[in-house]
Amino acid sequence: MSHDREHGSRGSRQEKVRELAQAFASALLSGDEIAAESTIREAMDASLTTSEIDEQLIATALWRVGELWERGEITVADEHIATEISLRVVALQREAQRVADARLRRRVMLAAPAGELHVVALRMVANLVRAAGYETIMLGPDVPADALAAAARHHEPDVICLSSTMPGRDRLLSAIDAVRAHRPSTGFVIGGRDPMAEEHMRPQIRVCRRVSEAVETVDAIVQRASQN
Ligand code: B12
Structure with a gap:
């Protein structure tokens, strides 16, 4: 990376941190818990580290609350509300970390069934699921049911993502069976384009219309399995 580009991206990151810090401080000062939570979620999505969020967003905003309180510009009640909201977002961070850690121990396999050559969406899903922290194993297009089963026995995935564009629901059912x-x-x-109809549903099978639904759907399956 050139010096200028590196400098530019660091600058825009600092700009983002500043913007989020300002949004969090305003949320805290107006007692808006929902805005505070969504700012912290946005910070996590923007890959701010836990210590950046702790120090540059939460602690900085609380210090400001303390100053305003000392100067008599806000009440004790305002200060208590700000503290309560801060405690909640710290808990939210812990929960998000727990979900992220759980993903690290799980494996997702991806394939298109026999005869299926369309795999652009499947590759997108693999990127999203890997970026979320799951280990991924991509088998690619045109995977016969017995080959998929053999790979599943060998790699022991928690979840298998299948993509089916061409008509042929039987291929999907054979693969699953x-x-x-x-x-x-x-x-x-x-x-x-040709996912299974709901009437074919069996336990722990979810249908998605969009690649953007993949991570939360895999999360739901994994969480449900760990509760059983
Ligand atoms: C690229 C392409 C190809 C490439 C594929 C290359 C590759 N490596 O993937 C090639 C040239 C190989 C190809 C071949 C054929 N194709 Co083609 N192809 C396309 C095209 C132009 C784009 C598909 C694509 O990648 N879309 C982008 C992705 C991101 O979108 P998507 O697949 O729709 O996925 C969305 C959802 O379905 C969902 N999703 C999909 N999979 C998954 C999986 C998971 C886990 C999740 C969570 C979500 C998810 O997420 C996406 C949205 O977020 C489409 C046109 C179209 N309108 O789609 C035709 C199209 C799909 N092809 C078509 C046809 C007919 C064929 C051929 C029969 C052509 C021929 N006569 O040879 C062959 C069949 C090959 C086979 N046996 O599979 C038809 C299918 C019609 C149908 N369903 O009956 C289409 C719609 C073109 C058309 N309008 O007629 N094709």
């Missing part, structure tokens, strides 16, 4: 013959608890996320 072949895997589940050996690993009945494997979860499935199915997407594409």
Whole structure:
């Protein structure tokens, strides 16, 4: 990376941190818990580290609250509300960290069933799921049911994402049945132009219309499995 580009991206990151710090401070000062939470979520999505959020957003805003309180510009009640909101967002960070840590121990396999060559969406899903912290194993296009089952036995994925564009729901059902013959608890996320109809649904199979739904759907399957 050139010096200028590196400097530019650091500058825009600092700008983002400043903008979020300002938004969080205003949320705290106006007692707006929802705005405060959504600012912290935005900070996490923007990949701010926990210590950046703690120090540059939460602590800085609380110091400002303290100053205003000392000067008599806000009441004790305002200060208490700001503290309560801060405690809640710290808990929110802990919960987000717990979900992220849980992903690190899980494996997601991706494939298109036999005869299916369309894999652009599947590759997008792989990127999203990997960026969220899951380990991914991409089998690619045109994977016969028995090959998928053999790979599942070998790699033991928690969830398999399948993409189906061309008509042929039987291919999907055969793929699922072949895997589940050996690993009945494997979860499935199915997407594409020709996903299975709801009436074909079996336990731990979810249908998605968009790649953007993939991560939360995989999360839901993994969480449900860990509760059983
Ligand atoms: C690129 C392309 C190809 C490429 C694929 C290359 C590759 N490596 O992927 C090639 C040239 C190989 C190809 C071949 C064919 N294609 Co083609 N192809 C397309 C095209 C132009 C783009 C598809 C694409 O990548 N879209 C972008 C992705 C991101 O969108 P998407 O797949 O729709 O996915 C969305 C959702 O479905 C969902 N999703 C999909 N999968 C998954 C999976 C998960 C887990 C999740 C969460 C979500 C999800 O997320 C996306 C939205 O966020 C479409 C046109 C179109 N309108 O889609 C035709 C299209 C899909 N193809 C078509 C046809 C007919 C064919 C061929 C039969 C052509 C031929 N006569 O040879 C062959 C069949 C190949 C086969 N057996 O699979 C038809 C399908 C019609 C149908 N369903 O019956 C289309 C719609 C073109 C058309 N208008 O006729 N094709």
